[in-house]
Amino acid sequence: MSNAPRITLPAWIDIGVIPLVNILMALVAAGAVILIIGEDPVQAVQVMIQGAVGYDEGIGYTLYYTTNFIFTGLAVSMAFHAGLFNIGGEGQAYFGGLGIGLAVLAMDGFAPGFLIVPIAIAAGALFGAGWAFIPAYLQAYRGSHIVITTIMFNFIAAALMVYLLAGVMRESGNMSPETREFAAVSFLPFMHEVFAWFGVTITRTPLNLSILWALLCCVFVYVFIWRTRWGYALRTVGQSERAAVYAGISPPRIVLLAMCLSGALAGFVGVNELLGVQHRLLLNFSAGYGFTGIAVALMGRNHPVGIVLASLLFGLLYQGGAELSFEMPTITKEMVVALQGLVILFSGALAYMSRPWVEKVYLLARGGAERRAA
């Protein structure tokens, strides 16, 4: 029996100190792994940090990865607030990309950029939402479990895209499974281009205007969830379906709403990847961002601010990790994934492991302060 009342800690400890402690523990564990394979952990951390934030190209890449994580992290959190575990961010991102590709390919011959880009973004949202709608409908009205169906829909999306890109949509004469390049009017400006308009020169990186769209989405998600009645209804369903019914809210409708918004947010990965960087629809552009979004949302406590911070951390890990396996060849790409896994383990699955210790230290410190004051 350990139902002793938990004490409430000040917010700065809960959302500041504890995640920091978790990351430190992850670093220690990662350091041990690096020691075992005979490398110097301190040097490895230096390489990672240097690679991720040490120079402007590194920062550009870090923020470019961050953008994707914000979209998928927001997507997972939107569903989570309604009590749904959307594992299908990957497929929804992929399918959203299809929407973007179709919209651009259909219009870039004649329409101007200011028309194509919004329509393509809307198409990405629509396709992402559509791909989430089917599992949502099955959950809401047919009782199929959303975790299972969204996982399956990831596979279906992947298979469908292979079919489309290897055949129907492939540019004739091209050996790669990808469409023709979009017309330049549809490109989102790179950040180095944006900076150049103001006469500032920075290194060329994939970072593009999508990051602003991602930040706008954060604001939208915050306002929607905590400031509108629909968000209120959504959170009510997430907390207690019975209470929602009592309050006259229809849980199935909320399931549809939450999943469609979730899918739409995931679909925006295509905005960054296709409109921003690749400028064509290609195989596997979603590259696991949808899955990492789950960890991002977990770490960010499903709050937009937390998600931005967690996305930065993951962006840093991605970019720093890439740099690390380049600089220290014994630390392979797989090793880097393992290190990222440790961070996810400590700050996601074991997020509350350190809390009792932090609590004790806090109580001791506060007790000491009170004694001194007395």
Add this chain to the structure above:
Amino acid sequence: MVETAIELRSISKSFGPVQANRDVSLTVAKGSIHGIIGENGAGKSTLMSILYGFYEADSGEILVRGAPVEIRNSHDAIESGIGMVHQHFMLIDSFTVLENVMLGAESGPLLSESTLAARTELERLEREYGLYVPLDETVGDLPVGQQQRVEILKALYRGADILILDEPTGVLTPQETDQLFEILKALKAQGVTVILITHKLREIMAVTDQVSIMRGGEMVAHRATADTNREELAELMVGRKVRLDLDKAPVAPKAAVLSAEHLGYTDGKGVQRLADINFTVHAGEIVGIAGVSGNGQSELLEVLAGILPPSEGSVSLGPITATPENPGDPEQRRLNGIAHVPEDRHRLGLIGKFSAEETAILGYHNNPAYLSGPLIDRAAVRADCEKMMRDYDVRPPDPVLQSSKFSGGNQQKLILAREMEKNPDILLVGQPTRGVDIGAIEFIHQQIVAMRDAGSAVLLVSVELDEVMSLSDRIIVMCGGRIIGEVAAEEADARMLGLMMTGIPRDKARNPDADIQVGA
């Protein structure tokens, strides 16, 4: 000199900054029934948990039969001869009585030997204490009163001669309660010491020898039951004078606003939960529904509130009529002046993780008063929540505090405020005072009567017979999803209602000496 069974000396226990027990001392005489009363959070459960080894005290001593003991876990407690019957039974429904009693006390690797020994011992215990339970029945098939006996047997089988009962009557009918008290008296006659934790003053008066009163983590008084009365106990518990009897103006019913005709409800598994329900409620009266929990009252309330659709018949509530074809929904009910205080406060009435002000708009979040454009008007919500908290004395009056952090009584007052503030024509109330402190009960009852006097039709569902009897103008008794009968409040008494709750029709219940066929 009376022998003592248990002596607690200066027990203190705190959880972080919360002091749950402060310097508590208690002496329980051997072979007595000792009551411990106090409001929720007064520290009685913590104290008993310390005695039973769930928690260790920060300081203080425990003496059992005069000798100091250390109780670190429930195993130590059992070794010292202390047994506990929990409010929620710790039984495995699919096991037989015998298997449940043996569980964890098997003597060897082969079950057959233990079974034989256990059966002999249990039969002896049953004879000795008059505690008869069919040993080979599956526990899940027994009525709750019998299940409780299994719990008592379990404790006795483990050699307990000091029994702690935590709110034992919460789930019992009045008749089962009487039987329990008979058993407790028989145990006492055999030298067993009983500690009874309850919040029901009537029970304390009925069965205990001594009573100790706790408030705010401290022991405030000890009394011999014979030297005290309900009023004094209530005052000691709450710390101020409490009125136990309700002042009610005579009823002045007006037009019928709620009427059910042949209403029936069959659940998803095909079980008929409600059958042929007919009744009316008029504006300006309180109609109480009495019944043992699980006899269709909850379903009735939820059908009326629009949560469940009727399967048969119809019910008209003010301007609307709900039928199987056109069941409506809770939002439609609210828009038509029907408010609902749900039975299950925690799962329906509020959302623990929401702030108080968010709970204060549950069900009314589409109300234009709380909206500005697409957004929720937070200032308006805050102001309204503050008003509710003022009018209904919700403490602490903090609109941003998490709903789960309020005490049960304050949660309930907030829910009542939310539902009553809209001046509904029809008020559906379920278990308004379950888990609520005595001080808050008084207030809640007054508010419900005030709603009636203001012309609302009130339908009250409660398993607390006292509550139904003191609040209602008319009482409808349900059993097995049907209405057994209706009694005017003046002519109702606990014995008659108790019999009707087991399915005995009113005329037989009134003359119980005329041959009764139990088991209807």
